[in-house]
Amino acid sequence: MPRFLDARATAQALPAAAVAQEIAALLVDRSVQVPERLVQALPGGGSLFVMPALDGHIAITKLITFTPANAGTERPTIQGDVVVFDAATGQRVLVLDGPAVTAQRTAAVSLLAAQRLAPSADGPLLIVGAGVQGRAHLEAFAAGLGVREVHVASRTVQSAQALVDHARALGLHAQVAADADAVLARCPLVVTCTPASQVVLRGPVRDDAFVAAVGAFTPKMVELAPALCRDIAARGRIVLDTPDARHEAGDLLQAGLEVGTLPTLRDVVAGDVRGGGPVLFKSCGWAGWDLAAARCALRA
Template structure:
């Protein structure tokens, strides 16, 4: 290939990637993709490949296309990096033009993962939370805790945040981040009391053990994002069954059937549960009872984020 025909593309760092993915626009793009799935065969999202590497680590490969662009996310997940200066998730997303095969963009993989995960939670909360204004309880003060704080503040108008973490220093750091953007925020130690008070709850821990045991607020919207393998867990089985009997459980995609550790360990028939796509496509009325939204991740969320990022990137170039 000669220099004149070599495709050119930009490799963006974490901040540049985040700048292309504003929260509300990203949630809207995810909703648009779900609507598109109803009437179009151009969207293809093969099952992700997960290859075990090292001690407890995994290598994820997640391709997808909408017929116009094709992308693949290649990231490593290294739990042993927790508590060190190295992130637990590292990698990139590479974007190609379907018509020409040219590489168009390289995005920071962990940034896309964090933002699209929180934006999916935001979309689910917009549709399913009985009391979307909160207060919001965040359990786990890492990358996803920060992403959900920003997403819910920007997209739901959340103004009050409670934070619980096994690390007091991490919790205080997230509290200070919330206060810096004008929110009321506090660190809490009594998790059961906080769960009963807050109608919005996000669990985003390393999912090595149960962190939420008791039935929360009667109109709670609980978004569980930490557990995305059969071995991982954040919610007690009894709590999952409480939602099944007294409220509603919604999963992000059908892939939860072999990934949602919380529900699998509770012995719940995941295949019988509605997905976020059904909620969007059928335009569900907002529930007034408690809802558990179980999020495991899906390449389609990355596809939606990639579409938005590429549009924003090309628009900036054209200016």
């Protein structure tokens, strides 16, 4: 019988630092195959995502729904599962909570990028967006980078304060930022993880800034002002999580940037990305990251 892990057990099986290491290993594993994902529109404005991936040992399918209309309600915006199969026998061996996998592996991808690219990796850290992804990135950057100081900006003071309280419980120095742009001069590490329905960061950022933008994963979604994206492109580097982001990264597409030749995280792991100035890491998601999480969970 397969193991079924609920949200808490899934998160416990996927510490960000371990998943980041697995992602780096996956990016040089030639047995990995990741077919194009299916995105099916649903009545009411939601979407169904079907995301398969496999390597020489396991095959996975991530089945999740994304329902923006659930924001602000008791229902989560992301729901679903990651099903893991033995590639040789076809047996289902593990079922993981889909939203927990998404949170942990997305934060781990950002962590790996920051470990390899951030000029000032120990912070302070600004988090814009105090939801599930904000919490996952807070924990990942604290554990994986040694960040000790955090500023949190959110649509409501209550949600920002809740994440600040969690940060303080972890032993961090944390405070609410009423204006995200106002604290950019103090924060070389920045994560934006909002519903991406509007611009939440306008800049400018520091010369040693590392910005991980994870909220916008369709061409119409946006978190970063177009001028901010163009400024980082002129002064530093923009790196994508995968080539798929070239047609999904709303922040960059709406800024009118040429995205076809931008390097990816695979290039970073291979040591092919160099240069100075601020870094924008644009993450849109990929089933390969879920495969890395599944590999990590199976060992756990």
